[in-house]
Amino acid sequence: MAVSKRVGLLVTCLVDLIRPSVGFAAVGLLEHAGCTVEVPPQTCCGQPAFNSGDRATARKLAEQVISAFEPFDYVVVPSGSCAGQVRVHYPELFQGDPNWQPRADAVAAKTYELTQFLVDVLGVSGVEARVPGAATYHDSCSSLRELGVRLQPRKLLATVESLSVTELADSDVCCGFGGTFCVKYPEISDRMVGKKAAAVTATGAGLLLSADLGCLLNIAGKLLRDGAAVQVRHIAEVLAGDLDAPPIGMPAAAPAPTPTAEAKR
């Protein structure tokens, strides 16, 4: 990289609170690609309020994010859902507002999901990680349909040494997380995630990856409850080669074995 890119990391509330290792893996990947990464104080992008009809709160939180991230060259998010909120829905939220719309549009235009940023903006063609085993990849709906991200994560995963990636059946179907949906309609959400978990185990892969922690917590929660021998991780951890944090929902005390296809049987 000729010019160092100043990146603001919108770490997302779920990564911030539940799985900071994803944030550090993202920082590692960005720094390795020549970016200077900063983390301005942040809480949440406001999507739960926006999707619950509370536009006033959604706007307040969006203003907070816009103000915090305006100074950066790029805003990078290890989540398609939160990136989609900024990129697609902030302009919608401030439509017609003479003060905020230009600012929302400007931040939206420089906001990217992590793998999208690495591949499309930085031109990263591969990573140096080595993760032996078989993995499958779950597309989050926001990544897929709001951001058009499908090939980028697959392209990067293909360069992880010793990792084979099997496509998931019905990879364009929602896992049933849906933010507050999984709490408001738990039975419907459970039916959806049950189908997704079955599709995951049917691949025979020992490792499930995705770029959205929301989906991952949901699918991991189902796989764990059903006792399926599939480990679940955010794609950033695998791309950065940082696997020492236990997989999602696993205790630290008994570190899980490396996710090889053999290990899961």
Next chain:
Amino acid sequence: MSRAATSEKFDDNARRALADPALQGALAFVEANFPARRRAVVDALPEFDALRDSARDIKAHTLAHLDLYLEAWEARVKEQGGHVHYAPTAADANRIVLDICRAENARTVTKGKSMVGEEIGINEHLEQHGIVPVETDLGEYIIQIRDELPSHIIMPAVHLNRQQIAADFRRVHTDLPKDRDLDTAMALLSEARTTLRKKFLAADVGITGANFLIAETGSSVIVTNEGNGDLTCTLPRVHIVLASIEKLVPTMEDMAQLLRVLARSATAQEMSVYTTITTGPRRGEDQDGPDQYHVVIVDNGRSAMLAGEFRDMLRCIRCGACMNHCPVYHAVGGHAYGFVYPGPMGAVLTPSLLGVDRAGRLPNASTFCGRCEEVCPVRIPLPRLMRFWRDREFSRQLSSPVSRAGLAAWGFFARRPWLYGAVTGIGVRALAWVGRARGKFGWLPLAGGFTATRDIAAPQGPTFQAQWRRRAGTQGVAEHARTVPSGNPHGRGSEPQLTEPAASDPESRP
């Protein structure tokens, strides 16, 4: 069953549907077949997405000039001897249809499939006044004898299996010999045909819907696969078309454009088997056709939609692709939505017909996965329109007090980053400590529905931001010594420890 609207009971309906094995079998068929079939027929037409743009534009243009096109269409209908009636409400439409039937001393009415007919409850209205309506589309006939609402807008009886339908035929067709074979779809079809053939010939009035009204020619158009629509509109003395205002398109060519996306999106056919264009009543030289041709234009709330933020919904051409691709529909089926329009299009349309106070649960029952919008042939932004309903629900304080309180509390902290950091910092560390042995929780307060069937991962420990600040604070000169790719305190054991592990950090190993 009953045909009463139950949209306010969506949650109970959904729970019942999830526990109904016959229904789940039927839904699995929809899920496994319809998206794949549509994919195949769409992939075979490279210009399909361009056709969708064109379809969207045709409908949007017509809606923007609907008054002009309605007037032009009405003039053409009248020139050709047809009658046009405007019905502001469902009750008006029912009254108009009944008056036409009474003027003809009609005793039986055959019906082609019409969703707006379902919407206004025309069958009930005619029955109450002593006129027998007979549905002639096989699916509609089945749900009529079961006294049910349709569970899908193009496949009204898709929730049933063959055995259930056979049982209904035996119950209603009392002259059926016991040993009559009804095991195959073909046997069921021929039994329905035999019964319906007599009704077609006896009917005084035929009522159809309309897929399109063509302003240029004053025609109404129906697309069907069974031919029942043609018998309904040509055999009786009177043909009544029920059509909502948004069915208008400017020209025959516009209709042809829309047909190219309609059948592919609906049933993965290139064309429906029958496309029937009706222009006025029978003329002198015609071999057959009705003596009278009436069109009842139903508004029923649509003018209000046209003037507001739900206008895009009026582009809908009723193909059903949104529900065929909806994971929520696949889980609960159409009856859970409690009205004639299920799935994503129903979640937008029903609140405008029944009121958001009654149907507010429908637009909430979506993960906003966007698959519906992705396949919509007229590119209706369905998730966005569902969100508009949530906005209204929230501003009218109709959403549940618990969710509002939760949202308010969360919003209070999220708007105050320092306070948020302090509170969440304590919270996640406490949860991490409690969950450290298993790495997950089998139950958490306020998430009981989720944890009934799923575990929740325990937080790793201190928040990312807390760790980041500490890293920045302790790094100083150490910054350059840090190993790439990460300064992840959860990372490799071999990596230099840059921060003191917190006492409550579940990742810090003994």
